[in-house]
Amino acid sequence: MYTFILNNIEVKVNEDINLLEYLREQEDLTSVKNGCSEGACGACMVLVDNRPMRACILSVSKVQGKEVLMVEGLSQREKDVFAYSFAEAGAVQCGFCIPGMVISAKALIDKNNNPTTEDVKAAIRGNICRCTGYVKIEKAILMAAEFLRENISLPIEDEDGKVGERFHRVDAIRKTLGTAKYVDDIKLPGMIYGSALRTKYPRALIKSINVAKALSYPGVEAVLTAEDIPGERYLGHIVKDWPALIAVGEETRYIGDAIALVAAVSKKILKEALALIEVEYEELEPITSPEEGLKEGAPKIHPKGNILVKEVLKRGNAQEAIKNSKYVVTYKYSTPFTEHAFLEPECAIGMPEGDGVLLYTGGQSVYDEKHEITALLGLPEDKVRVKSAYVGGGFGGKEDMSVQHHAALLAYKTKKPVKVILSRKESIAIHPKRHAMEMEFTTACDENGILTGMKATLISDSGAYASLGGPVLQRACTHAAGPYNYQNIDIVGKSVYTNNPPGGAFRGFGVTQSAFATECNLNKLAEMVGISPWEIRYINAIEEGQELPNGQIADASTALKETLMALKDEYLFHEAKKDEYVGIACALKNSGVGVGIPDIGRCKLTIINGKVHIRTSAACIGQGLGTIVTQIFCETTGIDPKLTVLDQPDTLITPNAGTTTASRQTVFTGEAVRVVSEKLKKTLATKTLEELEGEDFYGEYSFATDPMGSDKPNPVSHVAYGYAAQMVVLDEKGLIKKFIAAHDVGRAINPTTVEGQIEGGVVMGLGYALTEDYPLKNSIPTAKFGTLGLFRATSVPEIDTVIVEKNKAQLAYGAKGVGEIVVVPTAPAVQGAYYKLDGIFRTKLPLEDTAYRKSKK
Template sequence: MFEFILNGEKKVVNENKKLLRYLRDDCNITSVKNGCSEGACGTCMVIVDGKPIKACILTTEKVSGKEITTIEGFTEREKEVFAYAFTEAGAVQCGFCIPGMVISAKGLFNRTLSPTKEEIKKALIGNICRCTGYVKIEKAIMMAAETFRENIEVPRVECKGLVGEPMGRVDAREKTLGIAEYTDDIRMDGLLYGVALRSKYPRALFKGIDISEAEKIQGVIKVVTSEDIPGERYLGHLKKDTPALVKVGEETRYLGDAIALVVAETEDIAREALNHIIVDLQELKPVSSPREAMKEDAPKIHPDGNILVHEHLVRGNADEAIKNSKYVVTNKYKVPFTEHAYLEPESAVAVPDGDDGLIVYTGTQSVYDDFREISSLLNLKEDKLRIISKYVGGGFGGKEDMSCQHHTALLAYLTKRPVKMTLRRQESIVVSTKRHAMEMEFTTACDENGKLTAMKAEIIADSGAYASLGGPVLQRACTHAAGPYNYQNMVIDGISVYTNNTPGGAFRGFGVTQSAFATECNLNKLAEMVGIDPFEIRMINAIRPGQVLPNGQIADEGTALVETLEAVKDVYYANKYAGIACVFKNAGVGVGIPDTGRCKVKIIDGKVHIRTSAACIGQGLATVVVQIVSEVLKISPSKIVYEKPDTRITPDSGTTTASRQTVFTGEATRIAALKLKEALKDKSIEDLEGVEFLGEYLGVTDKMGSDKENPVSHVAYGFATQVVILDEKGKVEKVVAAHDVGRAINPKNVQGQIEGGVVMGLGYGLTENYVIEDSTPKSKFGTLGLLRATQVPEIESMIIEKNTQELSFGAKGVGEITCIPTAPAAQGAYYKLDGKFRTELPLRNTFYKK
């Protein structure tokens, strides 16, 4: 028997169990999040006898006789101060890590209310944030400390909510205090728990299965195999090549392949049952690299071969231009798989709804993508399925694919009982998609003055076991490979190849992260050959309004690449070891694919309700659409209600991907609000009670390979220049990031996106690597190389606003582009430091990695 004080109340526990499990499962304390259960992420921080410590490494025995405090046990004053500071500082994005940050801050304040910046960073060393870059979290903690120290009354912040105002996020308070409900926080009576049995080998022949012993275990409700699937077994965004469950007689294609599912009264019983399922797997040698997979005698991973897609883009005559150029540089580059490392592991809850109906709750980047996949799997009619999004604890592209929501739905459908399935962190690392590993050979040419003349590129992408979005990722890598510069000769050959590795999928930057690294590094070499510096070669060639991009699209009047270069010029030249990189990134899917944003506004109880399926995954879309409605109608945000995505009531606004939602859903929201504004000319809000107004925006673009002289590849492009500055030891001192965002709907949000993207880009360039050997992942959450607060340098963000278009008030997407230039800028800085021209990521022989 173990006794301790929890939030001022005496607790007596008979069982020695993980404190994290006790707090969440027995006490329903959900501010304490389960991010990794490995002691690596800090989302489960609690105060024990005045000190912050991770609940996942404690047991009820270890805390016997101690006093434990969670945010639920804070005083009202403490709650108000932290909610105010974290909202006002802009410290909250996806929010999953924030309660843990607050606990670490409280532990610091127990020691001092006058912390230095270094003390704050050190206090956060046990906490990881993947969204914010820590900058605004540190600011929030400093604000909170001052408020407590000076006994300042928490001010009442009044925002008009207009476009351009740095309004606090609409969901910041509940995320800060741990009130926000993520999927794994859902509790209900009669809830069952599902788990998946996955392949023991990356590649194996599945010869048979015996589930009889597992079915006998008390508490096991059902064991499910492929034979139990009522609908289409294969899933996928564009290519249906991913089995929900592998069938006897088929080969497994990676370690994440599910062979069977178990649903039981508890998760522990379900996992125990996995040990009693007998599977006959004949291990086969995996195909672990694209080059191996491309050999004629390579085993076929899929029936139609190992080539997922092949892209060949040609404009002008690159070979002739290169032959006649003064300077030519060719280099081979290699970039690794990387893990999204969102703080919230994948989770879903499925609940029977009427006769054969189902409601699925999950944190997803598109409720309609989930709807299409699950309805196909279960052969359900549209009116029988409903997908509702809970808060999403980070995504970055990694929550576009099915992870566990389809399995959860299948189990609930077959058992007619509510089921929860949450992936353990290591399972997530094995199962979920990654940023594609690529091998690239780039040739870039210029004349004697440094004016670019042509480029050639060969790109080989590792798609892993399945297609996911490997085709579009390769397209984006190719369409952006020539960079944001003014020249017209290019030939790009790209190929995406199946292997038995973890699948590659959507990841912030979507292929451009990889190809931009090669292009920008080549420019540094060319500048050296010409006798000019890296800044000059970029300024000479930077695309300007009215000029033609290498893909043929005419740069519009809102193009501001030159302005981003001018913004960083002084800091670049003022520092000896400064590297620079320029990039551009599309907003919207583009390349001729239909792309529509949708939003409804409806008057309910005198307030304007915003309804769109566009997922807010931490980027702040919920706040953006509230501000757009406020701007159009000139009403207070307090009169506006943002509703979460729900296939029953919110229109399909497409996936949160391709930096599209602020542009597409933002414009749809503006259109819907304008319709309401027109209606209000003749009627009052009260007269319009229950009336709904639909806004739609269709982005029209041209297909890849269009024969138009100047095709429109995307409706908008953002442009950016970043500078990475090193000290004499090779440590990053500062990053300056100038971003052309068109118009900042919320400057505070934009700054947060830039800061978070820069830190993610630094990780990609310097420390992160998803290690996989013989198609077997070797990384754990704590070994991924994720940067912590103590490792993050000063970040200066510069917002460039030039666009005056009506489309979404001139805003451009900023979510992805922020992480793209950082790695090549770092490469350029190290080249200045030691003269070594590095062509692989993460960069080796640096302050960060040998």
């Protein structure tokens, strides 16, 4: 028997179990989150005798006789202060890490109620945030300290929620206080637990599977193999090449492949039963790189061969332009796989509903999940319902099936609610990553630095399955020439299957890779011409009415030059200093899927009890979409935000607004909200909300684009492009002193949210540039969450954001997507600064021999 004080109440525990498990499973206290179970992320931070400690690495016996405090146990004053401060500062995005941040903040403030920014950074060093870049979290903690120190009354909130207002996120308080429910926070009566047995080898022939021992094990509810799948076994966004379970007689393709599924009444029995499944393997040599996969006679990972897709983009005559140019540079570049490292591991709960299934998920599109699961189970569309809980970060990494299909299948077979969750180790191994790419880029200019042509080859590692490898390669290629005014391009890209973990969607969607190459080449050309990196970008920057390298005419909202001008004075000031070294880079990034693919945003407004329920399936994964659509609604109708309710995505009640991807939701679903809000506003001219009780209003928005390979002289590839210029300042030791990011966002629906997206993207981009890696040994990942190289607060420099607003269009009140572009120019900007510092022209990420990472020789 163990006794301790939990949130000011004495508790007694019979067995010595993990403290995090006890708090969540037995006490149902869900402010502590299971982010990594490795003591690395801080999402489960608690106070033990006033010291911040990670619950995942404590046992109940370790807190015997001590006081344990969580967010649930804070005083009401503290809850109010932290909730207001985090909302006001814009410190909450996906929210999964925030209760842990609050606990670390309380520990600091209790000891030092007048902390400096450096004190705050040190206090939250044990807490990782993947969304915010820490800047606004630090601001929130300083604000909370002042409120508590000075005993200041909290302001009375009086927000009208209009476009352009720094409106508090609609979910900020729930996320700060830990009451927002993510999937793993949900418990259902009679719920059991499921998991998959994964292959031992990245590539092996499955000769036999014996489940008899597991099936007869007490407490086991089901053991399923490939033959138990009632519908289509192969899944995938576009290419259906990913089996839900590998069958006997087939080869595994990567270390995450599932061989069998088990459902059991407890997690302990589940683990024991998985170990009882006997699989006979014939281990085979894995294909560990695209180079190996392209060799003549290489084993075919898929029946059609090892090339997933090839892209060829040609405009003008690049070869002739390059031949006749004054200056030409050619370099080979290498970028790594990158782990998304969202704080919430993948989790889903399947449960029977009638003769179908209901699924609780935390992904990036409930309709994508519905379509995949409907096919897997062989059910009609109306027999599968998917509801989204809160989503603890995504960045593209939650677009594919990871646990959703397995939870649905187990629930369908057992007729019981089944929760399936990945451990952090499983998550790192299983879900698709940012594609590793090997690239060769040639860029040319005349004697004045005017760009004349470029040629590039890109080889992308698609890993074991297609996922979104085709579209990612497309974006890498279509953006490879950068946001500049020249039209002679020759680009060839290949996406190649290997036995590595799959490559898939990741913030930046291929452009992070190709932009690194093209922007670094510009740095070298500027040196050869004798002009600054800023100047070569400015004189070539695309302007309204000019042709982008892909042929699309730049519209009136184009503001690349404005972003560069926003940095000019700072650039010249820091460049003139002898002990500072400046790098700069630009980017463009599409909003919307584009390239001829149907792209539709949808929204429904339903009046219930005098309030307007905003209903769309568009997933909020931390970017703040729920707040954005609320502001667009309030701007259009003039209705008080207190009379609105944002419903979670649910395939039964929310219309299909497409996937949260491609920086599309603010534009497409935002415009759908504006359209339907205009309808409601017109009706309200003659009726009241009370008179409209139970009424539905529907709106949608679509935009037709031209497909890849269009023979139009000026095809329209995307509805809009955002532009950016970012600048980094190094000191003489190679440490980043300051970072400035200027972004053309069209119109900032919520400036605080835009700043948060930029800050978070910059920090993610700094990690990509300097520290993050996803090492593989014979196609098996070797990193843990704590060794991925994620930036912590103590490494983050001063970040200034400049929001450029130029778009006067009515569409979504002029907004463009900003979620992806923020991570694109960061790495080449850092590369340029280091080139200025030491004269070494680095071509591989993460950059080696820096103050952040030494060469592995």
